[in-house]
Amino acid sequence: MTDVRVICAIGRSGQLGxxxxxxxxxxxxxxxxxxxxxxxxxxxxxxxIAGPKTVASFPDFAHDERTIVTIRSKERPEDVLSRFPGRVVYIGGGPAVWDVYARYVRHWDINTLPYDGEADTWFNPAWLLAGGAVTRR
Ligand SMILES: NC(=O)c1ccc[n+]([C@@H]2O[C@H](COP(=O)([O-])OP(=O)(O)OC[C@H]3O[C@@H](n4cnc5c(N)ncnc54)[C@H](OP(=O)(O)O)[C@@H]3O)[C@@H](O)[C@H]2O)c1
Structure with missing residues (x-):
């Protein structure tokens, strides 16, 4: 079993990017x-694990203490997650990735920051309810 989690930060209206x-x-x-x-x-x-742009945004030191893996849309999420049995796997985003992986996530850690400005990418609350799909299928 892979313990799939998300940690992310949003603005006061759900701003992500x-x-x-x-x-x-x-x-x-x-x-x-x-x-x-x-x-x-x-x-x-x-x-x-995260999409290419999100991985590129991590500083070099981040690679020292955690296993960072770039995932691509051509990969099946089941195949990706099965590569890490017994591990805790954080899905780093971005939104297109969470659209697909949300159904596997059992724990969301969302930090709301004191930010009220603009954004072009938003948190989708439907992601939080997608996890049940795994057991309902
Ligand atoms: N606030 C936060 O916590 C947070 C966290 C993460 C990102 N962000 C923000 O989100 C914004 C956009 O990020 P982004 O989405 O453009 O970046 P991204 O990290 O490149 O993620 C999207 C890419 O992931 C790849 N991918 C891998 N597996 C996929 C799958 N199963 N389904 C669909 N795509 C998959 C796709 O690229 P290929 O088709 O080329 O494989 C897709 O274009 C940025 O502004 C970033 O700062 C914010």
């Missing part, structure tokens, strides 16, 4: 710094 990055990129207030620290703390020692 802007022009390929985080909407709040560069913000130095405590909440934003702590969010990044917490992301690396919680994923340490685990598997982190």
């Amino acid at each position: 802007l022009q390929g990055g985080m909407p709040w990129e560069g913000r130095q207030e405590r909440a934003f710094i702590e969010d990044v620290e917490r992301f690396f703390e919680i994923t340490r020692g685990h598997v982190l």
Whole structure:
């Protein structure tokens, strides 16, 4: 069994991304710094799989303490997840990835940040209810 989880951060209205990055990129207030620290703390020692752009956004040091794997749309999610038996696997996004992998996720860790600005990518609350599909099928 693979323990599939998500950890992500959203703005107050569900903002997820802007022009390929985080909407709040560069913000130095405590909440934003702590969010990044917490992301690396919680994923340490685990598997982190994500689409190519999200993987490219991780700093080099991130690869030292966790297994980071780029996933592609041509791969079947069942095949991808079966490569990590007994591991905790975090699905790092982006949204197109969560659309497909949400049904396997048993734990969502969503940090709401004090951000009210613009975005071009949004959190979809339907992802949270998709997990039941695995047992209903
Ligand atoms: N706030 C957060 O916590 C958070 C987290 C992650 C991303 N984001 C933001 O989200 C925004 C957009 O990211 P993105 O979606 O363009 O980036 P991405 O990381 O490149 O993810 C999307 C790509 O993943 C690949 N993929 C792999 N498996 C897939 C599957 N089963 N189904 C569909 N696609 C699959 C596809 O590329 P191929 O078809 O080429 O394989 C797809 O184009 C950025 O602004 C980023 O900063 C925010």
